[in-house]
Amino acid sequence: MKLAKIALLGLMVLAPLTYAQTKNFPTKTVTIIVPFTAGSGSDTSARFFGEQLAKILNQSFIVENRPGASGIVAVTAVKNAPADGHTVLLASNSPIAVNPVTIKDLPYDPLKDLKPISGVSRGMNALVVAPGSPIKTIADLVVQGKEKKLSVGTYADGYRLALEWLSSQTGVKFMNVPYKGGAPVFTDVMGGHLDVGMVDLGGAATTLKSGKLRALAVSGEARHPDFPDVPTVKESGYPEYVNYSWTSFYVRSETPDDVTKTLADAMQKALHSDAAKNFVKKTGGELMPYTAEGMREYQNVEIARFRGIADSAGIKAQ
Numbered sequence: 069m070k071l072a073k074i075a076l077l078g079l080m081v082l083a084p085l086t087y088a089q090t091k092n093f094p095t096k097t098v099t100i101i102v103p104f105t106a107g108s109g110s111d112t113s114a115r116f117f118g119e120q121l122a123k124i125l126n127q128s129f130i131v132e133n134r135p136g137a138s139g140i141v142a143v144t145a146v147k148n149a150p151a152d153g154h155t156v157l158l159a160s161n162s163p164i165a166v167n168p169v170t171i172k173d174l175p176y177d178p179l180k181d182l183k184p185i186s187g188v189s190r191g192m193n194a195l196v197v198a199p200g201s202p203i204k205t206i207a208d209l210v211v212q213g214k215e216k217k218l219s220v221g222t223y224a225d226g227y228r229l230a231l232e233w234l235s236s237q238t239g240v241k242f243m244n245v246p247y248k249g250g251a252p253v254f255t256d257v258m259g260g261h262l263d264v265g266m267v268d269l270g271g272a273a274t275t276l277k278s279g280k281l282r283a284l285a286v287s288g289e290a291r292h293p294d295f296p297d298v299p300t301v302k303e304s305g306y307p308e309y310v311n312y313s314w315t316s317f318y319v320r321s322e323t324p325d326d327v328t329k330t331l332a333d334a335m336q337k338a339l340h341s342d343a344a345k346n347f348v349k350k351t352g353g354e355l356m357p358y359t360a361e362g363m364r365e366y367q368n369v370e371i372a373r374f375r376g377i378a379d380s381a382g383i384k385a386q
Contacts, residue, residue, distance in 0.1 A: 093153055093327045094127040100317075102158045103142030105135050109270055109351060110315055113189055114158040116347050117317075120338035125330070138225065139163030143176050151320040153327035157182065159318045162226050165370040169378050170225040172385040182318040183328060184367065186335040187358030189348050190314035192288040193230055194269040194298075196281045198258055206238075206285050206304035209264070213240035218263040221245045221253035227266045229374050230287065230311045232381040234266075237306045254281060268313055269295075270352040287311040294352055314356055316363050332360045 100118050104110045111133060118129035134142040139162050149155035164178040176182075197203050203212055212218060220242045222228045228244055235242055245262060247253050250271045257265040258280055265272075265281075269292060275281045276295065283298045289310055291300055301309040317335060319328060338344055339357040348355050358366055378384075 093330050094125055096154055097128045097130055098125075098154050098156060099149075100129060100131045100156045100158055101142045101145050102131055102133050103135060103139035103160065103163060104133065106131075106133050109191070109268070109353075110158055110160060112351070113315060117188060117335070117338055117344075120341065120343065121331075121334050124334045124337055138167055138171065140167070140171075140175060143178075143182070146318070146320060147176055147181055149320070151322035151324075153319055153323050153331060155319070156185065156331070157318045158188070159316050160226075161312075161314050161370060162224055164316070164318065165367055166224075166226045166229065166374055168371055169229075169374045170383065170385055178367070179371075181321055183321040183323060184358075184360045184363035185317035185319060185328065185331045186339065186360060187356035187363045187366065188315040188317060188335075188339075189351070189353045190312040190356045191351075191353035192269045192286045192292060193227065193311055193313065194267055194272055194276075194286050195234075195284040195301075196254075196257055196265045196267055196272055196276065197263070197284060198260060199279060199282050201263070201282070203264070203284065206299075206301060206306075209284060210238045210240055212263075213238070213242065217241060217243045219243045219245050221247055221256060221262045221265045221267075223247040223249050223253055223267075226313060226374075229377045229381075229383075231266045232383065233311065233377045234301065234306075234309065236377070236380050237309050257281060273352050292352070316356070316358070316367075328360065 100114045102111050102114045114131050118131055122129045134145050142157060143163050146155050146157040167174055168178055203209050220231055222231055222244055231242055231244055250267050253265040253267055254275050256262045269286055272281060276283055283295060285299050285301045285304055286292055287301055291298060339355055344355060
């Protein structure tokens with residue numbers, strides 16, 4: 069009985085201390101885990117917003133790159149870290165919306181193990197060809213695709229699913245050629261080894277502006293301001309086709325709500341700043357300032373969309 073009273077007293081003493089710690093969050097350096105290599109677009113975004121959060125919360129933020137296994141390495145690192153908000157995941161659509169559809173026996177549940185802080189940014193995809201390609205438009209792509217199977221380079225399951233969705237919309241069966249990164253896709257399209265590339269517009273922007281690649285269409289709701297002459301797939305006869313690659317911030321689901329709110333409020337302040345608007349304009353993307361609740365809703369919609377595409381294409385988790 070005495071032991072029980074001592075234990076209860078101990079909990080009563082610890083509870084205020086724990087509360088005080090979360091109220092003063094962050095109490096130490098916050099680490100942002102990025103599932104991509106240093107220098108990538110997502111890495112640059114994580115570093116920028118880490119700097120903004122550091123100013124707002126008066127605490128240092130650092131970036132740790134954990135690439136590999138379609139984001140599984142990074143998610144596992146966050147999942148194994150203390151659930152105190154001092155470890156944040158810069159998630160892309162791959163680990164939290166595509167992997168649940170394409171990877172069998174995924175070692176985490178993106179809905180149960182992770183809790184959203186906010187959206188961060190999004191970018192359009194682009195269908196690119198060599199400058200001398202006879203394919204000038206989406207209409208040309210469809211005509212030629214029905215005459216022969218066109219090879220299309222992709223470098224992540226998200227792009228593969230985006231390609232499969234285009235296939236279902238146009239009625240054209242493409243030959244997906246998987247790569248490990250965007251650069252070799254650009255090289256093989258330029259060299260005539262691929263008919264088309266399904267790529268990130270931001271990553272291809274420099275090559276497109278140099279004239280070494282040509283964009284047939286982009287996947288956004290509207291044309292990109294840096295490429296006003298490039299139509300959207302949507303306006304090219306496929307009004308349902310809108311697809312973005314996106315990033316967001318997550319923490320472990322067990323993270324205290326007041327800690328999550330502190331991070332979420334700080335991110336909303338950062339996202340609505342002039343600095344953020346100027347930053348994302350330079351990267352060629354756009355801000356995606358979803359709140360925590362909005363990000364969860366969007367994640368659910370994206371998982372359902374990718375699952376529907378995979379089911380229609382007969383793609384099974386492997």
